[in-house]
Structure formats: C-alpha cells, structure tokens
Amino acid sequence: MQLFHGYIKEDKFHLHEHEINHCVRVLRKHAGDTIHFITGSGPLYKGHIEVATKQLVSGNFELIEERFGCFDYNLTVAIAPTKQLDRMEWFVEKAVEMGITKIVPILCDHSERRILKPGRLEKIALSATKQSLKGALVSIAPLITFRDFIEGQSVDYIAHCGQGEKHAFKTQISEQNGPITIMIGPEGDFSETEIKLALEKGITPVDLGKSRLRTETAALVAVATLYQRHL
Amino acid sequence: MQLFHGYIKEDKFHLHEHEINHCVRVLRKHAGDTIHFITGSGPLYKGHIEVATKQLVSGNFELIEERFGCFDYNLTVAIAPTKQLDRMEWFVEKAVEMGITKIVPILCDHSERRILKPGRLEKIALSATKQSLKGALVSIAPLITFRDFIEGQSVDYIAHCGQGEKHAFKTQISEQNGPITIMIGPEGDFSETEIKLALEKGITPVDLGKSRLRTETAALVAVATLYQRHL
Incomplete structure (x- = not known):
C-alpha cells in the first residue's frame, strides 16, 4: 500500500506540497482516483481525488482505521x-x-x-x-x-x-x-x-x-x- | 582498549598488513611497546613488540582471555x-x-x-x-x-x-x-x-x-x- 502525507482542512483532504509531484507526475493520479493517506496524528484515511494539478491534490475522504499501525507502548x-x-x-x-x-x-x-x-x-x-x-x-x-x-x-x-x-x-x-x-x-x-x-x-x-x-x-x-x- | 588484528606464526605474533600502518605510523608504536591483538578465532592476546617497521610488526605474546567478548549463543x-x-x-x-x-x-x-x-x-x-x-x-x-x-x-x-x-x-x-x-x-x-x-x-x-x-x-x-x- 502506497501512503501519502496530507492534512484535512474544511472537510477536504489536501496532500502536502512535497507529496504532490510524486502523486500527480510519477504515479499519474487524477480526479476520480483513490489514494491512502495519513496526517501523522494516527489514523489511516482513504481519499477520493477531486482535484489533481501540479499545485494541488484534494478531495473527499473517509476514515479507514483510527490507530493505524500503532504499537502498545509509549x-x-x-x-x-x-x-x-x-x-x-x-x-x-x-x-x-x-x-x-x-x-x-x-x-x-x-x-x-x-x-x-x-x-x-x-x-x-x-x-x-x-x-x-x-x-x-x-x-x-x-x-x-x-x-x-x-x-x-x-x-x-x-x-x-x-x-x-x-x-x-x-x-x-x-x-x-x-x-x-x-x-x-x-x-x-x-x-x-x-x-x-x-x-x-x-x-x-x-x-x-x-x-x-x-x-x-x-x-x-x-x-x-x-x-x-x-x- | 585499542585492538589490532594479527596472527601467530612460529611462536611470534605478527600484525596483518592492513594494521601495520595504523600501529607504526599513526600510533607510533615501536619495539618495547605492548599492544592488544586478536586473531579472530576467539582469544585476546597481549603482544610485546620486538620489531616495528613499515613492513612488519611482531614479537612475543601472552594469552589474556580465552573467549574474549564471547556471547552465549550461536x-x-x-x-x-x-x-x-x-x-x-x-x-x-x-x-x-x-x-x-x-x-x-x-x-x-x-x-x-x-x-x-x-x-x-x-x-x-x-x-x-x-x-x-x-x-x-x-x-x-x-x-x-x-x-x-x-x-x-x-x-x-x-x-x-x-x-x-x-x-x-x-x-x-x-x-x-x-x-x-x-x-x-x-x-x-x-x-x-x-x-x-x-x-x-x-x-x-x-x-x-x-x-x-x-x-x-x-x-x-x-x-x-x-x-x-x-x-
């Protein structure tokens, strides 16, 4: 599974700038495609791409797993x-x-x-x-x-x-x-x-x-x- | 402790070629000095340098520890x-x-x-x-x-x-x-x-x-x- 690093703003997900090139240019993802992403706070999300340009990848998303790959110690x-x-x-x-x-x-x-x-x-x-x-x-x-x-x-x-x-x-x-x-x-x-x-x-x-x-x-x-x- | 890699031949120790420069040129060891060395088979030895040239470091030696730094598994x-x-x-x-x-x-x-x-x-x-x-x-x-x-x-x-x-x-x-x-x-x-x-x-x-x-x-x-x- 390929994971991206994104963030959530106003009910949409957005990929961080450093991920956009890989997503759009290398993997050639476009509107209609789904990707998996994390925000870094714990959960795994699935994102439904609505916009995919060289500057912006964003869309709707759903929560897949709350504590994704977490371990039982701190x-x-x-x-x-x-x-x-x-x-x-x-x-x-x-x-x-x-x-x-x-x-x-x-x-x-x-x-x-x-x-x-x-x-x-x-x-x-x-x-x-x-x-x-x-x-x-x-x-x-x-x-x-x-x-x-x-x-x-x-x-x-x-x-x-x-x-x-x-x-x-x-x-x-x-x-x-x-x-x-x-x-x-x-x-x-x-x-x-x-x-x-x-x-x-x-x-x-x-x-x-x-x-x-x-x-x-x-x-x-x-x-x-x-x-x-x-x- | 500084360790050298050597071998034993005819009751004398000799440092391997790749160790001689470091011993003689860098650390400036000479006849009369003692060094610690291993042969790779397990023991730790102390060597008493008799000859220290750019081509050869050798001398008498004594066994210090039979199974040096060994661990209890294979x-x-x-x-x-x-x-x-x-x-x-x-x-x-x-x-x-x-x-x-x-x-x-x-x-x-x-x-x-x-x-x-x-x-x-x-x-x-x-x-x-x-x-x-x-x-x-x-x-x-x-x-x-x-x-x-x-x-x-x-x-x-x-x-x-x-x-x-x-x-x-x-x-x-x-x-x-x-x-x-x-x-x-x-x-x-x-x-x-x-x-x-x-x-x-x-x-x-x-x-x-x-x-x-x-x-x-x-x-x-x-x-x-x-x-x-x-x-």
Missing part, C-alpha cells in the same frame, strides 16, 4: 546525536520502523556533535512511517542539554557504561505500564557528573546487554526491547 | 542482500556489535541484488569486532541460492510476511539450546514457492513483531532478540 529515547550524522539517521529510520513515540536529541558533556538540524531527520522519519505503514508520526524534539532535559521532565532510565549497580532494561520494562523514557549517551559515554545528577533525580541506571555498543546501536536495542516486549 | 542469519548495499553493510556492523556467529547472503526468487562482493562486508565486520571488543570474527559466507542453502544445512526458522500460521521468534528461541539459524527474505519477501519448500523441510515459520520491517531491520530484530535473551 517510548521516548533521548539520545546524544552521533558524530557521524548517518548513524543518527539510521537510528531514526529503524526506530520508526519498529515503533517509537518521541526522539529527543540531547547535548551531553562528551558530545562531539553540538549542532543538529532536524529537517533531514524529520524527512527520514516521515518516509519510514509511510514505508512501515503507521499513522502516527514520531516527534523529533529540538536539541536540548542533558541538564535541561532531566530537569524538565520525568526520565525513567539512563543507559551508561560506567561503574555501579545497573539493572537489565529488558527486565525493568517487562511490566511497566505508561510512558517510558530512556537516555543514551554519546560516543564517550555520559560524564561522571551527568551520571551522578541522574541518580540524584532517581533515574534508574540500566544496561542493555554485555557488548560494548555504539550509541545508535544501544538506542536501537532499547527500541527493539520494547518492540518485542509482548511477543 | 546464531546464523541467512539474509537476502538488500538492493542498497549500505543497508546490508549497516546490518553487518550492528549484528557484529551485538553478537552473531555467521552471516549467509542468500539469493532468493525476489532478490534484486544478485551479486555481492564479500570484501567490504568483511572489512566492516572486522572493524566492528575490534570496536565492540570481541575476539571471534563473524564468518561471512559466499552468496548461495535459497534452495542450495536449505538443502545443504539444517535451518530452524524462516521469517516471512505471507499468510499462514507463524510463531513468535522470541518465544521459540527462549529455551532453545544449540545453534540457531534464521532466514530473512528480500524486499519483496520470499516467494510462495520458497515458503512452501521451507515448510516441507520442517523449517518453522516465525514472525518478528507486527510492524512491516525492512529486510535489514527484520534481521537486526532477530539478532537483538538473541542478544537480549538471557537478560
């Missing part, structure tokens, strides 16, 4: 963006395919990458959402410092490679209801100060298995753990 | 190489980081990529092995047809997206001892004939969760499932 991964951007991009794609609610890029003491443009990540997320047949778009937050992040919201877990007692993430989340937030550190791990701050806030230190994983691999293992939780 | 993933090679490369890196024993590229009815050069995949595997601190190199088999593969060896599981009864891979492997082999199909899935052949051979059909996953993501979920099995 997972936020706060991750220090990797030095090589393609590693972060891979993570976004894979996390969306499996199912993730929100990605928060965090700026840590040891972060080498200190600037992140969200545009390309959002494009990758949209493409993976459509490809993996989901109705809800993952939210990609603006870059925030580690300290602001743990001050500003409830965080459940910190996955770090340092010393000290840690719990298996898989066991911790096996029976946890409600939203889950886990933080994954940069290439050089969280700093000792950051780990101390997190523990003081009551954030549970977890490990994701015994291999030394790269940042984006650790984040993926966390997502895969939730994805497979109830199988 | 997993073979037979995967149809993806059309875009970087997706396959990415899978190899992540699978090695988590822990995998063997990767077998298989040629399926719907495979778009019908040629695969193993050189680059082996290089990525070596790099990930060193980076994730493991002593055993993953084996990357030559490309083989689906039919030859299922005829030639015992295969446990086939993950496909078609109809029919399937079992959750996670549940299936939770108590399985001994080597595990799973097959992951190409972008267009296994053909109906291939699925039928597999079932006739007694290969168990499995699913890896309810999302529609890309080839390399499905393979990665299978590895992550084993990696997290006993946490």
